[in-house]
Amino acid sequence: MRVLHVISELGAGGAETLVAGMAAHGGEYGWESAVASGGGFRARELAAAGIPTFPVPLARRSKAGVLKAAWAVRRAVTRFRPDVVLAHNVGASLVARLATRRPVVTVFHGVADADVPPAVRILRRTSRHVVAVSPATADQLAGAGLPRPAVIRNAVFARPPVFGRAEVRASLGVPAGTPVALCLARLEPQKRHDVLLDAWAAVDGDAVLWLAGDGSLRAELERRAEALGRRVEFLGTRTDVADLLAAADVTVLTSDWEGLPLAVLESLAAGRPVVATDVGGVGDVLADGGGSVVPPGDPAATAAALTTLLFDEPVRESAAAAGLRTVQRDYDPHPLLKSYDELLRGVR
Incomplete structure (x- = not known):
């Protein structure tokens, strides 16, 4: 055929x-x-x-x-x-x-x-x-x-990482012990990076947010993130998603709408729990664990969920294991x- x-x-x-x-x-x-x-x-x-x-x-x-x-x-x-x-x-x-x-x-x-x-x-x-x-x-x-x-x-058509966690972090100037959240999303209105940046400002502690993607809102979002300094890194369009997932601790997606986002499935397949808005098929994916769903447009709820997964290692590991089981069973x-x-x- x-x-x-x-x-x-x-x-x-x-x-x-x-x-x-x-x-x-x-x-x-x-x-x-x-x-x-x-x-x-x-x-x-x-x-x-x-x-x-x-x-x-x-x-x-x-x-x-x-x-x-x-x-x-x-x-x-x-x-x-x-x-x-x-x-x-x-x-x-x-x-x-x-x-x-x-x-x-x-x-x-x-x-x-x-x-x-x-x-x-x-x-x-x-x-x-x-x-x-x-x-x-x-x-x-x-x-x-x-x-x-x-x-x-x-x-998920999973790809193994090419480089190790330590190598990727070193290339991006992030120490081995620093918690990292990764957002895999185009910098467009649908993805609501404004909500994510407001949430990140409320996340206490030493952590870094990587924004992997490009789009029409990049200049505006970079200006918005200036007050957060090196806590936010704009990585542009990346072809090494598997490497970034290996180097991150959690992923986050704050979209206003989705169908069934591959970014969520790829994250779970890599053993990375997810914080994502409860839109489209996201709630179904995370129904048995794998992370947290939060209401769209809610920086406070996003910040609370990120804080838990970034800084509570047992909770993060449990969510990662649940997400991996879900992907292997259903996706x-x-x-x-x-x-x-x-x-x-x-x-x-």
Whole structure:
């Protein structure tokens, strides 16, 4: 089966991580995979591994941009000749539908609540099937009028670290015994780094916050963090997430909305407990331990949860063990690939 993934970019985001893992491992289920995207370091990695990649200009939510992207995807379809197109999120689904009459299946990774109704209107016209990445996301879509979508929960394609904990910390100027919290998130409004920085200001003790990601809010957030000095480090976009996880003690995500964030699953798979807002599928992931859920937009609750996990080692170790059990039990990549394989073969 020939599967063409369509996604806006292939950088450091969660959907991009999932696409890269599916394209790299789809061969285990008889797939020949290719990816059409706006590029990024994961596209380069896939190309180096021999997986066909096709450039697509970013649509930028303009009519002209969508048409240019659709022409690029049409060229990819002509060259690769897929049996099915797997479009990741709404914009990619629209572009794919304009580009080809071949079956389009959408993976819905999530949008803000206000954007769900218009997303459903588009998906009803573009997609043969819609896959939600968590039950909570499926409920969102169904509530807005989409016939019940399939649910295939995201999974972790784990990568071992290249460098050790001590080496990574030394490279970033952090002593071995200093507690470190890591946030893996683009610096965009959805991720609410403003809430995280307010929470970090209330965390007492000698600890460091690493912000791994880049985006439109970087300059504003750097100004906001000036008063915190070296307690906050902006690391930019990183390709060494496994190394950063090995060097950190906990991770944190303060988003206003999510589908099923890969950052949470990757953290648990690395044995790092998580503090995250109770949005999308996060509560389900952490229901049996693995960290703490906090209300969105609540710096005080975030600070309290971070303080406990950073400075209470027995609690942190217990949460880490629970999270690892959850990932191994519920978020293994093989059931994910098997479920997609059955779905995609049924629509060819």
